[in-house]
Amino acid sequence: MSTQIPIGLLFSVTGTDKYIGIDALDGAMMALEEVNADPSFDFEFVPHVRDPGDSLSLFRRYAEELLTEHNCRNIIGTVTSSSRKEVIPVVEKHDALLWYCCPYEGFESCENVIYIGSTPSLHMVPLFEYVVPRFGANAYIVGSNYIWGWETGRVARELLTACHGQVHGERYVPIGSEDIGRLIDEIEQKRPDFVLNNLIGHSSYAFFEAYKALGERDPHFLPENCPIVSCNITEAEIDSIGQEQLLGHLTTAVYFETQPNAENQSMLDAVHHRYGGERRGSTYMVSNYTAIKMLAAAIRDTGSDEVDPVRTNLHARRFDTALGPLKIDQWTNHAALRPGVGRFDGLGFEIVSAADELVEADPYFVHFDAKEFARKIAEQQKVAPHLRVVK
Amino acid sequence: MTNFNTPNFRGWRAVIVHRHSENMERLIRQLARLGIEAELVWPSLEGVESADIVFFDGDNAYDGVFPWPEGHAPVPMIALMGSEAPGRLEWALRQGVSAHLLKPIGSGGVFSTLVFAVANFNQQRELAAEITEMKSKARLRPKVVRTVISVMQQHGLDEDAAYKLIRDEAMKRRQSVEALCESGFFDPGNGHHSPPKPNRRNTGSR
Numbered sequence A: 001m002s003t004q005i006p007i008g009l010l011f012s013v014t015g016t017d018k019y020i021g022i023d024a025l026d027g028a029m030m031a032l033e034e035v036n037a038d039p040s041f042d043f044e045f046v047p048h049v050r051d052p053g054d055s056l057s058l059f060r061r062y063a064e065e066l067l068t069e070h071n072c073r074n075i076i077g078t079v080t081s082s083s084r085k086e087v088i089p090v091v092e093k094h095d096a097l098l099w100y101c102c103p104y105e106g107f108e109s110c111e112n113v114i115y116i117g118s119t120p121s122l123h124m125v126p127l128f129e130y131v132v133p134r135f136g137a138n139a140y141i142v143g144s145n146y147i148w149g150w151e152t153g154r155v156a157r158e159l160l161t162a163c164h165g166q167v168h169g170e171r172y173v174p175i176g177s178e179d180i181g182r183l184i185d186e187i188e189q190k191r192p193d194f195v196l197n198n199l200i201g202h203s204s205y206a207f208f209e210a211y212k213a214l215g216e217r218d219p220h221f222l223p224e225n226c227p228i229v230s231c232n233i234t235e236a237e238i239d240s241i242g243q244e245q246l247l248g249h250l251t252t253a254v255y256f257e258t259q260p261n262a263e264n265q266s267m268l269d270a271v272h273h274r275y276g277g278e279r280r281g282s283t284y285m286v287s288n289y290t291a292i293k294m295l296a297a298a299i300r301d302t303g304s305d306e307v308d309p310v311r312t313n314l315h316a317r318r319f320d321t322a323l324g325p326l327k328i329d330q331w332t333n334h335a336a337l338r339p340g341v342g343r344f345d346g347l348g349f350e351i352v353s354a355a356d357e358l359v360e361a362d363p364y365f366v367h368f369d370a371k372e373f374a375r376k377i378a379e380q381q382k383v384a385p386h387l388r389v390v391k
Numbered sequence B: 001m002t003n004f005n006t007p008n009f010r011g012w013r014a015v016i017v018h019r020h021s022e023n024m025e026r027l028i029r030q031l032a033r034l035g036i037e038a039e040l041v042w043p044s045l046e047g048v049e050s051a052d053i054v055f056f057d058g059d060n061a062y063d064g065v066f067p068w069p070e071g072h073a074p075v076p077m078i079a080l081m082g083s084e085a086p087g088r089l090e091w092a093l094r095q096g097v098s099a100h101l102l103k104p105i106g107s108g109g110v111f112s113t114l115v116f117a118v119a120n121f122n123q124q125r126e127l128a129a130e131i132t133e134m135k136s137k138a139r140l141r142p143k144v145v146r147t148v149i150s151v152m153q154q155h156g157l158d159e160d161a162a163y164k165l166i167r168d169e170a171m172k173r174r175q176s177v178e179a180l181c182e183s184g185f186f187d188p189g190n191g192h193h194s195p196p197k198p199n200r201r202n203t204g205s206r
Helices: A018-037 A056-068 A081-093 A120-137 A147-162 A181-190 A200-217 A235-241 A262-275 A283-302 A307-316 A370-383 B022-032 B086-094 B110-155 B159-172 B178-183
Strands: A003-010 A043-049 A072-079 A098-099 A113-115 A141-144 A167-175 A195-200 A227-231 A249-255 A318-321 A324-328 A340-344 A351-355 B013-017 B037-041 B051-057 B076-081 B101-104
Touching: A003 A018, A003 A056, A003 A283, A018 A043, A018 A235, A018 A262, A043 A056, A043 A283, A043 B037, A056 A072, A056 A081, A056 A200, A072 A081, A081 A098, A081 A147, A081 B076, A098 A249, A098 A283, A098 A318, A113 B178, A120 A141, A120 A147, A120 A249, A120 A370, A141 A147, A141 A181, A147 A167, A147 A195, A147 A370, A147 B110, A167 A181, A181 A200, A195 A200, A200 A235, A227 B086, A249 A351, A249 B076, A283 A307, A283 A318, A351 B110, B013 B022, B022 B037, B022 B110, B037 B159, B051 B110, B076 B086, B076 B110, B101 B110, B101 B178, B110 B159
Parallel strands: A003 A043, A003 A072, A072 A098, A098 A113, A141 A167, A141 A195, A195 A227, A227 A249, B013 B037, B013 B051, B051 B076, B076 B101
Antiparallel strands: A249 A340, A318 A324, A340 A351
């Protein structure tokens, strides 16, 4: 019998973020079973799945239990920053690894976490590099009232101010609230160049719905004139938002289902085979799938699931994954990725812009220069004035 | 909403006054992630004067360890505390500490401690400069009172009019009222028997 390696899967598949949690867990489970079925791995993963729901304290308790009672050295999971912050002290205490696979607000670099998601330098920056030359630098910012919304809004303000743009309004609504009428009224009155959407869940869905109605009575707010741009909308939420509601709007991600790399194509085939032809791939699903595959490769190389050899191995290699090529930075433990911008065309995200090469993660914006960013955007506006959509 | 630009420490140099330990290795790595080059010094404090920020061992450092008068560090000081014994906290406070970081050093906390330390240090320095200026003004207050009385007598003005005349002249010369009064500009016998006219700039010398 081959060696059994326990692995913790910690996702909320009930509660507020359940759709993201289900997508993430499905991706992880699929990868895990592929590894177990592959004779080139001389070990077998034994999954220990825990669902903390909306309880932050359960994240901590389950993480402790996975590491001490089930001897897991690796936990894949958590979606929200607040749940990740609960698990970090536990993995630090037991010197284990947490694999975190979601976009987040950055300003963190823990030696016991492998970060596969993007931080603002990999989502806000490429998004604005695409949007500002085409639509302008005057934004209206909407968000859910918690750290993701606030911090994304703050970074947006900093980037847009550097480009001599203005924030025409910045409003936050309670998580889960669908009361967005006042936002729509204010947007209609302020007439920004685009709307940055940092809403989550039902607030986001209600907002897309109301914005569509706004565009129908005033063409300034049609997506080709004044799009909604987001950093956290993925294929996982297309059906919740609605295809008509999302049509023409923009989102940035480190993965789109439509990307042409061979690893993505074969993963999607497996997704359709396992979960049905209607099932979509999303950043959440594919990043967690990728994390398991990377862990398996590192264990095969080093012959161990211990943190030190696995981490050292991860730092030393470059992976070709369903997400695309990927490297883990040895200083920040964050993945270098290829961020892109997608425009929803009614079926999926048409990739309208993508980085040619891997972009290093910069979770603390250490190497970011706002003046250089503004200069690059101004140059694009000069070289290609036709980019500007005529209203 | 206010603009708060992302703090950036790229290119900074930190000196860590502490014995070598695994904790300090973690701190150095965390600082490197923030673009800060850190140097561990102990027991001799070479290069400490040219640092942008100083971390020091709040548990073991002692009087006279820094090459500046106690409480007058030229850069932000961050205490690395293991012990919370009040005697050690008092010693750290006397150094003019801007923030502290608890040992063991984890991945979290270094960035926020740096941001708070730098903000506190700058605020302290601004406050100290303001206090120095206020003290100087307070010291010269009797001179201002004497000048007001003198101008009242010279020009037959009431107190408010005399003060206004002095203040207008000070504003014209971009000087504080106190400094102008101290300069003896309005002293009797200094040619100011009538209210001074604009552009008479060469009459202010003692």
